[in-house]
Amino acid sequence: xxxxxxxxxxxxxxxxxxxxxxxxxxxxxxxxxxxxxxxxxxxxxxxxxxxxxxxxxxxxxxxxxxxxxxxxxxxxxxxxxxxxxxxxxxxxxxxxxxxxxxxxxxxxxxxxxxxxxxxxxxxxxxxxxxxxxxxxxxxxx
Amino acid sequence: xxxxxxxxxxxxxxxxxxxxxxxxxxxxxxxxxxxxxxxxxxxxxxxxxxxxxxxxxxxxxxxxxxxxxxxxxxxxxxxxxxxxxxxxxxxxxxxxxxxxxxxxxxxxxxxxxx
Numbered sequence: 001x002x003x004x005x006x007x008x009x010x011x012x013x014x015x016x017x018x019x020x021x022x023x024x025x026x027x028x029x030x031x032x033x034x035x036x037x038x039x040x041x042x043x044x045x046x047x048x049x050x051x052x053x054x055x056x057x058x059x060x061x062x063x064x065x066x067x068x069x070x071x072x073x074x075x076x077x078x079x080x081x082x083x084x085x086x087x088x089x090x091x092x093x094x095x096x097x098x099x100x101x102x103x104x105x106x107x108x109x110x111x112x113x114x115x116x117x118x119x120x121x122x123x124x125x126x127x128x129x130x131x132x133x134x135x136x137x138x139x140x141x
Numbered sequence: 142x143x144x145x146x147x148x149x150x151x152x153x154x155x156x157x158x159x160x161x162x163x164x165x166x167x168x169x170x171x172x173x174x175x176x177x178x179x180x181x182x183x184x185x186x187x188x189x190x191x192x193x194x195x196x197x198x199x200x201x202x203x204x205x206x207x208x209x210x211x212x213x214x215x216x217x218x219x220x221x222x223x224x225x226x227x228x229x230x231x232x233x234x235x236x237x238x239x240x241x242x243x244x245x246x247x248x249x250x251x252x253x254x255x
Contacts, residue, residue, distance in 0.1 A: 012194070012195065012196060013195060013220075015195075015196060015199065016195075016196065016199035016200075016202070016203070019199075019203060020199065020202060020203075023202070023203065033205070037182070037203075037204070037205060040203045041179045041203060041204075044179065044199070044200070044203045045176065045179065048196070100175075100192075100194060100196050101173060101174055101175035101176075101192045101194070101196055101197065101200065102175055102176060102196070104174050104176055104177070106174075106176035106177065106179075106180070107176055110176060110179055110180060113180075
């Protein structure tokens with residue numbers, strides 16, 4: 001199964017909609033609750049990152065019997081130094097984003113901690129792509 | 142501790158989920174930082190926060206938290222209430238600061254996560 005969701009930068013009203021839909025689908029499929037939580041924490045953090053930092057983006061979710069693969073591609077300012085962005089506490093979020101409870105430099109480390117496989121690539125001035133894979137049959141990271 | 146007891150201890154009001162007053166929560170976690178909330182793995186949890194917006198509800202959804210206490214008389218908007226109702230959450234508001242609310246609940250037997 002595959003699904004696609006569009007995300008609009010700055011639209012905090014709808015941020016989390018895709019993650020919510022994926023969570024409902026995984027629950028209906030009877031996926032282990034610990035695995036669901038890992039999936040939605042990764043996806044929600046990544047979805048909020050698009051809303052917080054990019055102009056727009058697309059989320060592609062591919063689900064098979066063993067894994068869920070999520071690819072988030074955004075059009076945005078990109079990340080100049082990925083190693084720095086992966087450090088806990090580093091953030092370039094605006095005051096508005098911080099007022100929403102995000103932008104403390106925990107998003108990418110949270111994704112990395114919950115994913116079985118996490119790839120990030122970025123081109124400054126163009127955008128960022130995240131590829132997240134989680135095994136559906138192994139609750140522990 | 143039941144939701145109705147939380148309201149009683151803090152002079153709070155159950156503003157969403159009136160049918161959830163008998164729901165039990167055993168542990169509480171206080172934070173205004175949503176990424177922090179997303180690191181929590183405990184279930185049956187009360188989120189204590191001063192951050193009142195739609196993303197508070199969304200974050201609770203992703204964290205499997207179905208009871209939120211808003212401190213300092215924060216307003217719950219109709220949009221927040223609609224989403225929380227859809228997700229089956231209980232929302233409580235109270236006049237206390239986060240520090241006082243946490244202290245009063247701890248004294249009343251609410252367990253911390255760590």
